[in-house]
Amino acid sequence: MNGSMASGVLDLWAPQQEKESVEVNDRSYDERVCDVLIIGAGGAGLRAAIESHDRGAKTLVVCKSLLGKAHTVMAEGGIAAALGNVDPKDSWEVHFSDTIVEGQHLSNWRIVEIFAKEAIERVYELERYGAVFDRTPAGKISQRPFGAHTYRRLCNIGDRTGLELIRTLQDQVVARGVPFMDEVMTTCLFRDPKTGRAAGALGIDIKTGKLLLFRARAIIIATGGSGRVYQVTSNSYESTGDGIGMAYRAGAELMDMEMIQFHPTGMIYPPGVRGMLVTEAVRGEGGILTNSEGERFMSKYDPKRMELSARDVVARSIYTEIMAGRGSKGGGVYLDISHKGADHIKKKLPSMYDQFLAFADIDITKDKMEVAPTVHYQMGGIRVDPETAESSVKGLYAAGEVASGLHGANRLGGNSLSDILVFGKRAGDAAAKSATAVDLPSVDSKEVEKEISRVLSPFSSTGSANPFHIKEEIASNMWAHVGIVRNAVDLEAGLVEIERLRKDAKGLKAVGPRAYNQSWTDSLQVLDMLLICEAMIRSALERKESRGAHTRSDFPAKDPKWLVNIITVQEDGKMVRRTVPVSTPPQELQRLIKEDD
Numbered sequence: 001m002n003g004s005m006a007s008g009v010l011d012l013w014a015p016q017q018e019k020e021s022v023e024v025n026d027r028s029y030d031e032r033v034c035d036v037l038i039i040g041a042g043g044a045g046l047r048a049a050i051e052s053h054d055r056g057a058k059t060l061v062v063c064k065s066l067l068g069k070a071h072t073v074m075a076e077g078g079i080a081a082a083l084g085n086v087d088p089k090d091s092w093e094v095h096f097s098d099t100i101v102e103g104q105h106l107s108n109w110r111i112v113e114i115f116a117k118e119a120i121e122r123v124y125e126l127e128r129y130g131a132v133f134d135r136t137p138a139g140k141i142s143q144r145p146f147g148a149h150t151y152r153r154l155c156n157i158g159d160r161t162g163l164e165l166i167r168t169l170q171d172q173v174v175a176r177g178v179p180f181m182d183e184v185m186t187t188c189l190f191r192d193p194k195t196g197r198a199a200g201a202l203g204i205d206i207k208t209g210k211l212l213l214f215r216a217r218a219i220i221i222a223t224g225g226s227g228r229v230y231q232v233t234s235n236s237y238e239s240t241g242d243g244i245g246m247a248y249r250a251g252a253e254l255m256d257m258e259m260i261q262f263h264p265t266g267m268i269y270p271p272g273v274r275g276m277l278v279t280e281a282v283r284g285e286g287g288i289l290t291n292s293e294g295e296r297f298m299s300k301y302d303p304k305r306m307e308l309s310a311r312d313v314v315a316r317s318i319y320t321e322i323m324a325g326r327g328s329k330g331g332g333v334y335l336d337i338s339h340k341g342a343d344h345i346k347k348k349l350p351s352m353y354d355q356f357l358a359f360a361d362i363d364i365t366k367d368k369m370e371v372a373p374t375v376h377y378q379m380g381g382i383r384v385d386p387e388t389a390e391s392s393v394k395g396l397y398a399a400g401e402v403a404s405g406l407h408g409a410n411r412l413g414g415n416s417l418s419d420i421l422v423f424g425k426r427a428g429d430a431a432a433k434s435a436t437a438v439d440l441p442s443v444d445s446k447e448v449e450k451e452i453s454r455v456l457s458p459f460s461s462t463g464s465a466n467p468f469h470i471k472e473e474i475a476s477n478m479w480a481h482v483g484i485v486r487n488a489v490d491l492e493a494g495l496v497e498i499e500r501l502r503k504d505a506k507g508l509k510a511v512g513p514r515a516y517n518q519s520w521t522d523s524l525q526v527l528d529m530l531l532i533c534e535a536m537i538r539s540a541l542e543r544k545e546s547r548g549a550h551t552r553s554d555f556p557a558k559d560p561k562w563l564v565n566i567i568t569v570q571e572d573g574k575m576v577r578r579t580v581p582v583s584t585p586p587q588e589l590q591r592l593i594k595e596d597d
Ligand SMILES: Cc1cc2nc3c(=O)[nH]c(=O)nc-3n(C[C@H](O)[C@H](O)[C@H](O)COP(=O)(O)OP(=O)(O)OC[C@H]3O[C@@H](n4cnc5c(N)ncnc54)[C@H](O)[C@@H]3O)c2cc1C
Pocket: 039, 040, 041, 042, 043, 044, 045, 062, 063, 064, 065, 069, 070, 071, 072, 073, 074, 075, 076, 077, 078, 079, 080, 161, 162, 184, 185, 186, 187, 222, 223, 224, 225, 234, 235, 236, 238, 239, 242, 243, 277, 376, 377, 399, 400, 401, 402, 413, 414, 415, 416, 417, 418, 420
């Protein structure tokens, strides 16, 4: 299966004929060849696509939902970058320090340095691309306060920042004519049998059920997070962690999988929207948290920063209040912004106003909200090189929420949107450069046939396991056993349950035709979700301390011995772990780090 450069690229812009579902046992596949394959069309994937294309690489973007629907579109509060428009004292140096300190020193210092420096230019670039930011009275990009950022740093478009970011990047991608294929779900990565370089991926065209073989000189994974392995989450339905599963199965190293961010404020009712995010911008704009006794309880936990403390601190404080019986009627705590007045709220938080009115029949300009922690973000993920975003597999890059190293043990609000721009661009640049320097890697046809058998197996299964039920059981298990506060007994119980579910998953059954078959695509996602959960639980068991988002009731203190990153990798078919010390920043950067008292 050797091929010449981009010889097999089809004209993806040619009018497509409506196709019917393929037969359930059809093993044939169409082939697509490109220089750089980008899996995922959120902010990271789109920014990577722009860069890769501009560097002259034949770039192809695939995503499993529709273009413009990626999880990034849900981002609300803003993009963190030290422009210093509102607080002139702000600088990349302070942003660097805030990110290192609030990440509890687990971040890779070089990744944070690049991030803090380059975030500024990425925001101005987004503006040049056409993003319409909120303005200061002087006409500069406006910046709002957010938890644990020393200065007002979040550039925003009301509370619809992600929507504007995606719209802007998507316009750029479409204007450049970068080909994309949406509603295509990739299931596995292939490596060149001789060189070990990433060589391709198998995909399913969800619209028809047809199989696709992608071959590329370099691959960028930008598939986002895995919040959907939890029952209560702010994440979109597509955040099932497929990219982490694919990379792990291809031999890439994962890092810090135990670090899951619980956002302090998610909606708690009605049940259908439980976990839906209540943006930190509500607290940034002056929202106050109180318990059932009317006490502004953050004064006990962080009297200096109050509601704008770090996310892990606020989430644990809310959890403590609820567990101590001082929760709200609905089982959360109260969040009130009504004192800011209707005009201000509707201007600065229009989505929050609409969200509570539509779903909970609450007018937040008059009444309090009830909120509780919700799973929001994964700090861990694919281990990458700081300069290039290349994973431990040659030719395989990762950017955005799927990658690790920036946020350490706790992500600061707003740092993800700048992360996806900074490292999306870097991944696109490095992948394009490396793609032009190599011949098209080979894909082993036996590996392809093996993957096709695996992918089609739910149709021929003699079992009757329902993927929707298994997904629900995975999510409730993680919520019950791998929550905000963990301990060895619960974690072990969680692992036993994962093993039980893995046995059940052997009988996963897909029913119906191949086109738009969710029982099929969910069956495949379930297998990776089980892998990810196992990695999360084993890492959580391994880290015998409390640090940032990882709180162990049986090891309540932070322990300098655990200033290490936990690496998870597949060796001889087994999941193994090792620890590596977090590298120490050079003197000139160490001097910038200001510990918070
Ligand atoms: C409600 C909410 C509000 C948020 N607000 C903010 C904020 O204000 N500021 C901030 O900094 N962060 C915020 N975040 C976090 C931030 O939005 C995300 O971390 C970020 O957008 C992730 O971007 P990404 O490009 O890495 O991935 P995503 O946007 O998740 O995109 C992933 C892409 O991968 C595709 N994909 C996944 N699996 C496959 C597969 N198997 N095959 C093919 N394609 C696949 C998906 O279809 C999608 O196109 C918020 C998150 C939520 C949930």
